[in-house]
Ligand SMILES: Nc1ncnc2c1ncn2[C@@H]1O[C@H](COP(=O)(O)OP(=O)(O)O)[C@@H](O)[C@H]1O
């Protein structure tokens with residue numbers, strides 16, 4: 001079982017879109033996959049068509065009860081989030097063992113899955129630390145913009161702190177570029193500078209801007225189901241393949 005935290009301190013870099021579609025890609029490749037939404041905004045939960053969630057990851061964190069796992073499709077399960085989770089950051093401040101809650105909850109799930117993907121909020125608070133403590137490796141989606149990695153030093157230093165104190169084996173599994181417009185001249189320069197920064201951590205596959213990805217999420221389905229021939233489906237299929245090979 002490989003536990004992967006999808007993380008970036010910035011919003012809108014494609015964390016949720018990537019978690020959803022890589023998860024669907026893995027499930028289609030016959031890998032048993034669990035998605036965990038640990039963002040109070042619940043975009044992943046809604047993007048998979050779930051509304052009015054009654055029991056969410058918040059209940060497990062608060063009351064230390066089993067994760068509410070819901071089946072989404074063949075080989076694909078989800079632990080949904082809810083807006084209640086907004087309160088968790090504050091409620092956790094006085095809790096003993098607050099950094100390891102998700103790790104313990106996942107231990108109780110056992111070894112049922114090939115992959116667990118955790119969709120983090122665009123923040124580096126206690127919920128994200130919980131994801132990093134529970135994870136084996138980290139995937140970082142970066143937007144194809146200048147300064148895409150501005151602030152990434154802080155992310156890298158938190159990863160290194162978590163490694164020191166809680167999770168010796170935590171690695172940066174890879175970085176990939178999202179929302180690429182291949183016709184834009186500066187895209188190549190941006191890609192080059194990201195490559196310089198991350199070296200061999202940068203995946204070969206980048207995700208192009210593609211409206212099918214947005215539309216699929218609004219419909220509550222993955223891009224393979226919504227538009228199997230779209231650039232979004234092609235790119236996420238390639239990225240999934242690369243992840244299976246490299247992680
Ligand atoms: N490759 C893409 N092409 C077009 N729109 C995208 C693409 N990836 C993400 N988006 C859209 O950009 C917005 C932010 O993406 P999202 O995955 O929610 O980012 P994050 O979870 O990092 O905040 C969403 O509206 C999403 O549908």
Ligand SMILES: [Mg+2]
Nearest residue numbers: 015016039043
């Ligand atoms: Mg998100």
